[in-house]
Amino acid sequence: MVIVGAGFGGLTCARALKRAAVDVLLVDANNYHLFTPLLYQVASSLLDPSQIAQAVRSLIRPLKNCDFRLARVRGADFERKLLRTDAGDLAYDYLVLAAGSESNFFGNAEVEAHAIGLKELPDGLALRNWVLGCFEAAARASSDEERRRLLTFAVVGGGPTGVEYAGALQELTHLVLRKDYPRLDLSLARIVLIEGTGSLLGAFDPRLREAAARSLKRKDVEVWFDAMVATADQDGVALKDGRRLDARTVVWTAGVKASDLGAALGLPLSKGGRIRVDGLLNPAGHPEVFVIGDLAAYEQDGEPLPMLIPVAMQEARRVAATIADMVHNGGATAFRYRDPGIMATIGRNSAVAELGPVHLSGFLGWLMWLFVHLVNVVSFRSRIVVLVNWAWEYVLFDRPVRLIVRAGDDRRG
Numbered sequence: 001m002v003i004v005g006a007g008f009g010g011l012t013c014a015r016a017l018k019r020a021a022v023d024v025l026l027v028d029a030n031n032y033h034l035f036t037p038l039l040y041q042v043a044s045s046l047l048d049p050s051q052i053a054q055a056v057r058s059l060i061r062p063l064k065n066c067d068f069r070l071a072r073v074r075g076a077d078f079e080r081k082l083l084r085t086d087a088g089d090l091a092y093d094y095l096v097l098a099a100g101s102e103s104n105f106f107g108n109a110e111v112e113a114h115a116i117g118l119k120e121l122p123d124g125l126a127l128r129n130w131v132l133g134c135f136e137a138a139a140r141a142s143s144d145e146e147r148r149r150l151l152t153f154a155v156v157g158g159g160p161t162g163v164e165y166a167g168a169l170q171e172l173t174h175l176v177l178r179k180d181y182p183r184l185d186l187s188l189a190r191i192v193l194i195e196g197t198g199s200l201l202g203a204f205d206p207r208l209r210e211a212a213a214r215s216l217k218r219k220d221v222e223v224w225f226d227a228m229v230a231t232a233d234q235d236g237v238a239l240k241d242g243r244r245l246d247a248r249t250v251v252w253t254a255g256v257k258a259s260d261l262g263a264a265l266g267l268p269l270s271k272g273g274r275i276r277v278d279g280l281l282n283p284a285g286h287p288e289v290f291v292i293g294d295l296a297a298y299e300q301d302g303e304p305l306p307m308l309i310p311v312a313m314q315e316a317r318r319v320a321a322t323i324a325d326m327v328h329n330g331g332a333t334a335f336r337y338r339d340p341g342i343m344a345t346i347g348r349n350s351a352v353a354e355l356g357p358v359h360l361s362g363f364l365g366w367l368m369w370l371f372v373h374l375v376n377v378v379s380f381r382s383r384i385v386v387l388v389n390w391a392w393e394y395v396l397f398d399r400p401v402r403l404i405v406r407a408g409d410d411r412r413g
């Protein structure tokens with residue numbers, strides 16, 4: 001069988017099939033698994049890529065029935081049970097599609113051209129380079145006007161990624177880079193979080209949303225509510241209500257859509273390009289094909305499940321159990337999601353966490369956030385290094401990864 005995508009869904013599925021009587025081929029366009037919740041910490045100079053991403057081959061080493069293929073899947077011939085990839089065709093008997101999602105610029109070409117997304121590992125690195133490059137440019141700028149533009153950072157989207165990155169960028173600027181640039185007037189620096197609705201963190205309880213907004217305000221992050229971005233250029237963003245923000249940096253965290261693999265496969269899609277699936281996570285008419293994670297539009301109680309890690313992992317375990325049963329001619333059981341809760345951090349000592357009836361904010365929420373993320377980071381080695389980096393930053397107000405390292409094809413900045 002073949003699993004497309006070695007993210008949270010695909011990797012969990014492969015692991016859950018460890019003892020099943022199947023040979024698993026895990027296919028991914030990248031050779032690593034990415035721990036997305038800490039990507040914003042790569043973008044804000046706290047962690048190195050190797051601390052939040054790990055080679056798939058090392059992760060599947062304990063799985064004797066699993067192999068890996070580095071390839072991008074382009075389409076499929078469902079009749080002949082063949083996957084079309086840029087490294088040749090792959091035959092399957094069972095197929096699990098777990099290709100995740102990508103940034104959604106809603107067809108706005110100017111925004112896509114001028115904003116930096118925060119979705120993939122290269123985005124995190126590009127953003128780190130870009131922001132550090134802006135500080136260098138500001139240090140040699142000849143006017144306050146130019147410095148102000150270089151040190152204004154527009155973060156679009158008040159969901160968890162935007163909130164977490166805005167808080168982290170503010171701390172990077174005022175707690176860390178302040179010491180690197182003693183001659184730079186950092187009162188010119190502004191971080192503006194631009195949110196299209198009237199509140200941040202829409203999925204959270206209203207009291208936690210307000211706590212998050214208060215916490216950002218205390219950290220001097222400006223929050224613009226009811227602010228819809230109309231367009232962007234190299235000098236900033238224009239809003240639909242006529243306002244404009246001059247900012248050399250525009251970070252886009254305002255939308256996610258399913259991987260375009262869904263459309264390439266020709267399966268029925270729902271909102272956001274997600275593949276429609278039934279209660280067993282099969283697309284209509286294909287009992288040997290399963291779709292999980294961000295790519296799957298699974299409706300529970302009339303609502304599509306959100307694009308979250310626990311959804312992808314629970315679906316993956318359900319599908320693995322179904323396939324193991326099918327191999328032994330057993331029956332399948334419908335999937336049902338159990339919500340373990342959601343959380344987001346707003347920088348040091350501050351986070352919001354909603355875990356069933358338990359709602360935490362401030363320092364307690366932050367401790368909970370630290371614990372959950374540390375336990376779930378990719379490997380034991382990463383856990384130790386991440387903990388050391390966090391402790392180092394907490395005590396010394398220092399972030400270790402302040403290198404501007406550009407790969408050959410990264411021309412930004």
Ligand SMILES: Cc1cc2nc3c(=O)[nH]c(=O)nc-3n(C[C@H](O)[C@H](O)[C@H](O)COP(=O)(O)OP(=O)(O)OC[C@H]3O[C@@H](n4cnc5c(N)ncnc54)[C@H](O)[C@@H]3O)c2cc1C
Pocket residue numbers: 004005006007008009010027028029030032033034036037038039040071072073074098099100101118119120160161259261292293294295307308309310312
């Ligand atoms: C910055 C950020 C922070 C997040 N924080 C949280 C959080 O704190 N908590 C939470 O629950 N969720 C969080 N999420 C959402 C979470 O990452 C996703 O819901 C989860 O990763 C979905 O798992 P998946 O297996 O569907 O996709 P992914 O984990 O994204 O994996 C998809 C894999 O498929 C591969 N792929 C894609 N297309 C192809 C192709 N055509 N051929 C081959 N391979 C392909 C990709 O390379 C990738 O490895 C965050 C997301 C982002 C971007």
